[in-house]
Amino acid sequence: MGDSVVERVKTHPKxxxxxxxxxxxxxxxxxxxxxxxxxxxxxxxxxKPFLAQPLGTGVTSIGVPIGMAVIVFTIVxxxxxxxxxxxxxxxxxxxxxxxxxx
Numbered sequence: 398m399g400d401s402v403v404e405r406v407k408t409h410p411k412x413x414x415x416x417x418x419x420x421x422x423x424x425x426x427x428x429x430x431x432x433x434x435x436x437x438x439x440x441x442x443x444x445k446p447f448l449a450q451p452l453g454t455g456v457t458s459i460g461v462p463i464g465m466a467v468i469v470f471t472i473v474x475x476x477x478x479x480x481x482x483x484x485x486x487x488x489x490x491x492x493x494x495x496x497x498x499x
Contacts (some may be wrong), residue, residue: 405497415489422481426474437467 406412440448440463448460 402497406493409493409496411489411493411496415486415493418489419482419486422478426478429474430471433467433470437463 441460448458448463450459451457452459452462
């Protein structure tokens with residue numbers, strides 16, 4: 398890929414759109430993950446009695462489903478990113494590459 402192709406890609410409006418959308422989604426998902434993860438860790442650190450409450454008459458505490466929810470949340474937001482990347486970001490990338498060809 399020559400320098401002229403690289404310059405065409407860098408200045409292409411769809412590339413700028415792709416960068417903006419991808420970075421925005423990345424920052425949003427990162428902030429959500431940090432909030433959920435550190436929220437759970439903060440609960441462990443500062444409110445152990447809450448997490449130790451038993452669920453029903455069994456031995457499972459309320460911390461177990463909350464911890465499972467953190468894992469499920471991680472899987473869901475990863476799936477959301479992959480879905481959007483495969484649809485929207487790949488479409489933009491293909492359009493950019495098509496337009497940038499000499």
